[in-house]
Amino acid sequence: MTETPDSRRDIADPCDLGAAMTASEVDLWFAREVLPLEAALMQFLQHHWRNRSDVEDLVQDVYVRLYEAAQKQIPEHPRRFLFTTARNLLIDRARRAQIIPIEALPDLDALDVALDTPGPERNAIARDELRRLQEALDCLPPRNREAVVLARIEGLTGREISQRMGLAEATVSHHLSNGIAALADMLYGDAPKDGANK
Amino acid sequence: MSDAQISARDVKAAAAQWFERRNFWAWTAENESEFATWLNASLAHRAAYVRVEAAWKRTERLSVLKSAVRPQTQGPAAPRTQSRFWFFGTAVAAVVAVVAVLGVNAVWVAEKPEIQIYATAVGGRETLALTDGSKIELNTDTQLRTQITARERRVWLDHGEAYFQVQHDAAHPFVVIVGNHRVTDLGTKFFIRRDAAKVEVALVEGRAQVDALNNQSHAPSVEMMPGDVVVASANRIETQKRPVAALSTDLAWRQGLLVFKSTTLDQAAAEFNRYNHEKLVIAASAAQLKIGGTFQSDNIADFAEVAKEVLGVRIERDRDRTVISR
Numbered sequence: 001m002t003e004t005p006d007s008r009r010d011i012a013d014p015c016d017l018g019a020a021m022t023a024s025e026v027d028l029w030f031a032r033e034v035l036p037l038e039a040a041l042m043q044f045l046q047h048h049w050r051n052r053s054d055v056e057d058l059v060q061d062v063y064v065r066l067y068e069a070a071q072k073q074i075p076e077h078p079r080r081f082l083f084t085t086a087r088n089l090l091i092d093r094a095r096r097a098q099i100i101p102i103e104a105l106p107d108l109d110a111l112d113v114a115l116d117t118p119g120p121e122r123n124a125i126a127r128d129e130l131r132r133l134q135e136a137l138d139c140l141p142p143r144n145r146e147a148v149v150l151a152r153i154e155g156l157t158g159r160e161i162s163q164r165m166g167l168a169e170a171t172v173s174h175h176l177s178n179g180i181a182a183l184a185d186m187l188y189g190d191a192p193k194d195g196a197n198k
Numbered sequence: 199m200s201d202a203q204i205s206a207r208d209v210k211a212a213a214a215q216w217f218e219r220r221n222f223w224a225w226t227a228e229n230e231s232e233f234a235t236w237l238n239a240s241l242a243h244r245a246a247y248v249r250v251e252a253a254w255k256r257t258e259r260l261s262v263l264k265s266a267v268r269p270q271t272q273g274p275a276a277p278r279t280q281s282r283f284w285f286f287g288t289a290v291a292a293v294v295a296v297v298a299v300l301g302v303n304a305v306w307v308a309e310k311p312e313i314q315i316y317a318t319a320v321g322g323r324e325t326l327a328l329t330d331g332s333k334i335e336l337n338t339d340t341q342l343r344t345q346i347t348a349r350e351r352r353v354w355l356d357h358g359e360a361y362f363q364v365q366h367d368a369a370h371p372f373v374v375i376v377g378n379h380r381v382t383d384l385g386t387k388f389f390i391r392r393d394a395a396k397v398e399v400a401l402v403e404g405r406a407q408v409d410a411l412n413n414q415s416h417a418p419s420v421e422m423m424p425g426d427v428v429v430a431s432a433n434r435i436e437t438q439k440r441p442v443a444a445l446s447t448d449l450a451w452r453q454g455l456l457v458f459k460s461t462t463l464d465q466a467a468a469e470f471n472r473y474n475h476e477k478l479v480i481a482a483s484a485a486q487l488k489i490g491g492t493f494q495s496d497n498i499a500d501f502a503e504v505a506k507e508v509l510g511v512r513i514e515r516d517r518d519r520t521v522i523s524r
Contacts, residue, residue: 024331030245031252060206063245129405133257151222152257158222173218181214184253 026070033078034066038188044086049093058093059189062086136186144179147172204242212236213246217254221369255366258384317341318358321473321496323454331365332372337391337451338473338495346370359391361449364404375411379430382407388422389449396431400445410435456495460488463505463522470498478502481523484511 041062045055065085066075075081137145143165150161162172216233219225237243318324318336326334328344330351336342340358344351351367355376364372364383372383376390376397386404390397399408401422408428409419420428420437425445427438450457456469464485467478473495487509493501502513502520514521 027244027248028331030248035249035252056206060209060242060245064241067241067245129256137257148257152254158218159224161222169223173215173223176222177211177214177218180218180250180254181210183257184210184214184250187253187256188249 025074026067029070029074029078030063030067034063034082035188037079037082041082041086042189044083045090048087048090058086058089061089065089133187136183139186140179140182143175144182147175148179148183151176204240206242206246209240209242209246210250213243213250216247217250221254251368254368255385258366258368313343313345315341315343320475323451328365330367330370333363335361335452337361355390355392357392359389359451361387361389361452363387366404377430378411379435380409380411382409389445396429398427398429400427400440400448401425402442402445402449408435450492451495454495456493457491458493459490461490463487463489463509463511466501467522470495470501474498475518477519479519479521481521483524484509484522487511487524 038059041059042055045058045062046052049055049058062082062085065088066082069075069081069085137148140148146165147161150156150164151158156164158169158172158176161176162169165172167175216236219229220233237247316324316326316334316336318338318340320339322336322338322340324336326336328334328351332351334342334353337359340360341356342358342360343354343356345354346352348370350371350373353362353372353374355374362372362374362383364386366372366383366385374381374383374390376392376399379397379399381388381390381399384405384407386406387402388400388404388406389402390399392398399406399422401424403424406422407419408422408430410430420426420435422428422437425440425442427440427445429436429438447457447459451473456466456473458466458469461469462485463480466489467480470478476498478498478501487505489505489508491504493504498520499515502515502522505511505522506513511522511524514523
């Protein structure tokens with residue numbers, strides 16, 4: 001695991017001129033530490049933001065802020081950092097839109113314990129991973145699913161899939177990328193409800 | 199300011215399209231540079247791409263279903279024909295610099311991928327950083343070869359022990375061939391130890407799959423979970439379960455240490471003798487005495503002193519060996 005050498009608080013200091021992280025380090029950190037928290041992040045945003053249709057865009061904005069910070073320094077406590085960032089984003093949005101009182105936002109200090117403990121969801125996910133993947137696969141529209149199965153389980157290329165399915169390459173490309181996008185949402189956004197996402 | 203105006207939905211869709219085009223269709227250097235332009239245009243793009251890529255990597259586990267459905271199609275590897283490449287003396291602790299075959303933006307070329315050979319001498323220990331981000335740590339007296347092709351990353355463990363931290367890449371599986379067995383990584387940290395009699399594969403993190411090459415009996419492949427140790431000898435494979443924490447003991451060599459816990463002197467000596475030219479010899483009278491503790495793998499003298507203190511054994515030293523007896 002990447003650990004930063006000092007233990008300062010959550011928000012990376014913009015004046016910090018320490019060693020910048022390479023893009024791939026940040027990507028790895030993001031994939032390993034942040035993405036598994038996406039479902040929890042969505043729940044947090046849904047709970048504290050009136051307009052649910054904004055949530056997906058809010059997640060994107062949180063990720064952008066996270067990336068900006070992590071390029072300067074990888075945050076030491078990903079979970080805490082993520083929710084602090086989300087909260088700050090909501091505050092900024094609320095100020096701009098003047099729609100909700102800032103006091104309505106949760107007190108992060110009160111959430112401390114929940115935020116820094118790794119939480120059992122990671123283990124639970126590891127255990128049930130195969131079952132979960134299969135469920136996600138089963139939820140795809142049939143054509144998307146077929147393309148994904150041929151690519152992933154049979155290891156075929158796009159061209160081979162189009163021959164196998166008897167479809168134009170552009171159509172296969174469409175099914176496959178739709179299927180992959182949907183899988184990503186199911187695997188990250190729509191986590192199992194039994195996970196300990198607070 | 200970071201707040202992107204493009205809808206997240208559209209960015210996700212675009213990321214999935216790039217990923218799909220890049221991984222499943224013919225892909226040129228020109229495509230790659232267009233992709234790089236898109237990727238670097240916004241951190242939202244980058245995050246969305248990393249996300250879709252990570253999701254696809256997670257689904258790699260589904261590919262284990264394949265082996266349940268049909269027997270393996272891949273023939274045995276034929277490394278022998280290529281092994282003329284190597285040239286260095288075995289006495290030298292040599293780890294050759296890695297050739298950048300795996301440049302991230304390179305277009306994959308299928309023809310004649312080069313085989314690289316890496317080896318450590320007795321007592322040596324080296325870390326190999328592959329350009330794809332994977333790391334291989336070679337323990338004492340170990341030799342392995344790597345070959346990166348358009349379809350997969352392949353490693354042969356010829357002898358010795360190595361710890362693999364594999365940077366997962368959906369499109370290019372990481373496969374270790376060890377004797378008659380093949381270990382396929384599914385996003386993983388694992389180590390493999392090979393000696394004359396058997397091969398041991400232990401999974402620390404992630405998933406991996408072990409199957410037999412030349413599989414005439416159609417033995418099913420073994421899907422490993424963390425803590426699983428697969429022991430394969432000439433004609434059988436068996437899986438043992440161990441706590442993951444216990445596996446770290448087996449990896450103490452990465453710090454130059456040996457950890458014993460109720461280990462017989464016989465076994466302990468066998469371990470020391472992997473790391474040293476100077477040999478530790480245990481007389482039959484003392485072979486079954488047990489010892490525990492953490493020792494430097496290159497310090498037989500220290501170990502012998504402790505054994506003497508704790509077990510009351512006798513120690514004799516001559517030029518290149520230490521004999522422990524009762």
